Amino acid sequence: MNPGGLDYNYEDWTTIMNMTAKTSVLNLTQEEFIYPGNRACSGCGLSILYRIGLKALGRDCIFVVPPSCLTVMQGLFPIAATQMPVLNCTFASTAAIATGVRAAMKRLGRDTQVVAWAGDGGTSDIGIQALSGALERVEDIIYICYDNEAYMNTGVQRSGTTPQGTLTTTTPLSGKAEASKNIPAIIAAHNPAYLATCSASYPLDFHDKLLKAKEIKGLKYLHIQTPCPPGWGCEERMTVEIGRTAVETGLFDLYEIEDGQMKLSGPSQKLLGKTSLRPVREYLEMQVRFKALSDEQINVMQAEIDQKWAGYRDTF
Amino acid sequence: MSDAIIESGNVAAAMAVQLARAEVIAAYPITPQTPVTEKLSELITSGEMDAEYVAVESEHSAMAVCIGAASAGVRPFTATSSNGLLYMSEQLHWAAGARLPIVMCVVNRGIGAPWSVWNDHQDAISQRDAGWIQIFAKDHQEIVDSTLKAFRLAELTHIPVMVNYDGYYLSHTYMPFETPEPEQVDAFLPTFEYKHALNPERPESLNTVTLPDARRDVKSIQRGGYMDLRHNLHEEMRLAIKVWQEIDQEFQKVCGRGGAPIIDPYRCDDADFVVVAMGSLANQFRDVVDRLRDDGLKVGVLALQIYRPFPNSIIAEALQSAKHVMVYEKGLSYGYQGALYGDIKSALYPYPSRPCLHNFIVGLGGRGIPTESLFQTVKTACVQDEQMSPAQADEPRWIGLQL
Structure with a gap:
C-alpha cells in the first residue's frame, strides 16, 4: 500500500514486499531505474519488463548484456538511459561473463546480484553453450531471457525460438519450417535452482518472480514471452493484449520449477479451472507474422494446446 | 630469492601466477597448456593459493570469465594454446577494446587442420592484430619473470598481455629456475585496480554502442567516438615499449634479473x-x-x-x-x-x-x-x-x- 502517496525508499519498500504476497500497482515502488526517453520502439514489450524488473531487482545489481535490443535501449555512448552498472559483452558469452563478474563479487565479498539479460537468439542459439556451462557449475546469477521469438534487433530474422510457420525476413513467404526449441525445458534438464516463465503482459508476475529469484542461491532462469510490434506485425497498442491472449489461449504458459517440481503460476494457474480456453486462432490472427499459417496448421496447433492442457488438468 | 627449482615450464608459469596473486582463474584444457591449469587448480584446492577456479566449458568462455572479473575489478588469469586461442579470438579483441588488464599465457602450438599438438608460433601470429601485447619467453626463467612483469604491464597500460612460450620445448621440459619471494612480488606488483570497475555505487555502462563521431555527454563534455578510442589504444600500445623497459628495471631492482626486455x-x-x-x-x-x-x-x-x-x-x-x-x-x-x-x-x-x-x-x-x-x-x-x-x-x- 502507498497511503498518502508516500514515496518509499528501497529498504522500506523491500520490507513491504516481504509482507505482501503479491505486488500490485498500489505497492509497487515509484522509484525508477531507467530514464525516460530511451531508444526502445513504441509498444516495446522489453521496455515494460526492464522498467518493472529493475524495481524488483533494486540498485545492488550488475547487468551483463549481449547484443540485443536491450543494448540499444540502455543507451549509446556516452549517454546511458539505464541507471544500472552494465557490462556489454559478446553475443555468445553472456553467462560466462556473468560468471566472471560473480566470481569477482565473491572475491570482493559483495552480495551484489549479477543479472544476465539476453534475448532469445542470444540465449537459445549463440549463447546456449555458455549458459549450459554456467548452469552446470551452479553459478549464483539471475539469467533473464526476453523471448520476442526472432532476431528483432537485426531486423526480424528467425531464431531457435521462432514458432513454426512464422514469417520472418529469413523465413519469408511460407514461414519457418521447423518447430521452435523449448528452451525452458532444456534449462530445466540442468536442474536450475529456480526456473520461471513470464510474460511482458504480466509485468507484476515477473516482478514477484524476480523477488523470489533474488532470495535463492544458484542459477535462476526467467524466460519471458515478449511481444514486439514491429517484429510480430501488430499495432503498438496491442503489445499487452497479444501477450495476454498467448496466455489465455493456453499457448504460452506461466509456470515455475523449484526442486524439480513444476507448477503453473498466476494467470495460467487460473486457467486450470476452465473447461475450455480461448481458441489459439484469436492470438494468431492478431499478428501479421502468422499470415502464412494454413487452417490445417492452426488446427494442429489447437490440438496440441488442448492435449497439453488435458495433461495439466490431470497433473495439477 | 628462493633456491633454484627444477620444474616444467608450465609449472613455472603456474608458480608465477600464484605469486602474482591472480584471484580468478578460468581455463579450458588444451594440449600443451593443460598442466598450467592443472597446477593452478591443485594450488587452489589445496589452499596454497587464494583464488576462484572456474572450470569453463570453452576458451571463449575462459576469456569471458576473465573479462567479467577484470571489469569488476579483480585480477584474472587464463592460459591456452593453438585452436583454443583462435576460439577466443573474438574475446581477445573485446578485452583489448575494453582496455582490460588481463594476462594470459599462450603455450604455442600449431593450428589445425590438420590437427597438430606440436609447437609452432602460428597461433600467436594469427592473433597479432587483436590489440594485445605479445611477449615471447626463451626459457623457464623468462616464463616466470615475464609473467610477473606482464601483470604489471597490463595494469599500468590497461592493455591485455599475452606471454608466449613454446609448447613442449619449454612447457614440458624440466629446467632450473628461481622464483622471487612473495614479499618481493608484492612490492613489485601492487593490488589490482581497475578505474572503471563495475560498481552499483558508481554505475557505468561499459562497452556500449559507440558512434562513428565524437558525441557530447549529458554534461555537454565531448567524448571520442570509436575511431578515437582505437587511436588511443594504438598510441598507448606504442608507449608500452617504454613502460615495459621501466618495469624491467623495477623488476631488476627487486629480483636481480632482467636487462633485456625488448x-x-x-x-x-x-x-x-x-x-x-x-x-x-x-x-x-x-x-x-x-x-x-x-x-x-x-x-x-x-x-x-x-x-x-x-x-x-x-x-x-x-x-x-x-x-x-x-x-x-x-x-x-x-x-x-x-x-x-x-x-x-x-x-x-x-x-x-x-x-x-x-x-x-x-x-x-x-x-x-x-x-x-x-x-x-x-x-x-x-x-x-x-x-x-x-x-x-x-x-x-x-x-x-x-x-
Missing part, C-alpha cells in the same frame, strides 16, 4: 651476420653462433622479446651494422612471408643501412629443428648468399621439408 642480443656487437628469432629458438641459436664463431664467422643472434608493440626503431638500430640478417620463424603470413620477417623489413626501411635480409621458416607443427641444420643453413647463408639477388633472398626458405 631485444636480447648474443654476440651481436661486431657481427656481420645476425640471426633474429623469438622464443626458445633464439636460445638454441646461441650454440650455433658459438660454433660459427669458432669457424671464424662473425655471427650473432638477436632474440626478440616483445613482438607487439613492435619495437621497430630499437630493432632497426640494433641491425645497422649487420650486413646480413637472417630471420628464423615458426609462423608466417600465408601467401607472403614470415610475419616477423615482414615486420623487420619494414622497420629497416626508414634507416640508412638496410642489410640483406633472409627469411627461414622452421619447425611448423613441431617439425624437428636440429641444431646441426640451423648451423648449416646459417653457414650457407653467410658464405654463399652474398651472390643471391635481393629478390631471391627475400623469398622465404623452408628448412627441413620432407616433401
